[in-house]
């Protein structure tokens with residue numbers, strides 16, 4: 639009797655092991671299938687929740703990921719360019735996998751007119767329905783110190799992060815370009831806003847740095863002690879050159895995870911140039927370091943950094959691309975390096 643029980647036990651054990659082997663094989667087969675299927679139509683469905691691992695941005699499988707795309711101009715002025723046709727063009731013809739919504743605080747933005755919240759939500763939904771990542775940018779600029787409108791920022795990010803708490807698509811950019819302030823001020827603002835977002839979700843949060851998001855060495859010695867935090871590096875090729883790339887290299891060496899959430903081929907005013915030689919050096923630098931980048935801006939404003947000609951209507955095609963627009967399209971299609 640005992641023998642029979644023993645044999646039975648061994649049989650069951652063996653059966654269990656071989657079952658496990660089969661499921662493991664099936665799992666790895668399925669994963670291969672998923673990888674095969676990744677294309678622009680299931681970019682977020684495949685990559686899922688993004689994470690920050692050291693200085694690297696990775697997907698849900700811990701694979702390195704590089705986001706590349708375009709930023710809107712101020713939604714209060716050029717919001718009509720964020721529409722279904724244009725988002726599809728950017729995804730299908732520019733290979734963009736991310737779009738940034740620049741919601742100004744003042745100068746006609748959220749602080750001046752809260753109705754813009756409805757537009758932001760509509761735009762986020764449009765971008766999610768196209769399976770792209772979306773950066774929700776609290777676009778401080780003339781307000782310099784992010785603490786100026788900290789309470790409103792907390793209110794805004796609480797609304798958005800509770801509404802989209804289960805959505806892997808969203809990246810939070812909590813202060814576009816602090817200036818004339820200090821890292822101490824920025825960090826204390828960031829910690830408060832991060833606490834509010836973290837009540838709802840663990841999505842990646844980008845924190846701006848002082849001097850229009852150029853002082854990327856500041857966080858190196860005083861990092862924000864939270865998961866999935868990146869720091870923004872912004873550049874305009876006519877103003878920012880090798881010295882800023884060198885600073886970025888040092889910051890990366892010191893463990894500062896960088897995200898280039900804004901860059902342009904113009905000078906720092908958004909106009910002047912174009913500066914394609916310097917921009918090409920930057921693109922090379924970003925690709926070599928697998929940095930994600932987002933170009934300023936999807937608008938037809940009469941300025942060099944605008945990707946569309948002043949004559950362009952709200953729905954654009956190749957003929958509407960400005961010099962900058964043509965260059966940026968080639969960058970996104972990997973034709974420039």
Ligand code: DCB
Nearest residue numbers: 745779814815849850877900906907908934939941943
């Ligand atoms: C940043 C801002 C962005 C700004 C661009 C280009 O500003 F994040 O809002 O965009 O870079 O300057 C420009 C638009 C203009 C608009 C103006 C004000 O292109 O059409 O009139 O915003 O809303 C920077 C970046 C770097 C520096 C200065 C600024 N810098 N800045 O290094 O000094 O003062 O706007």
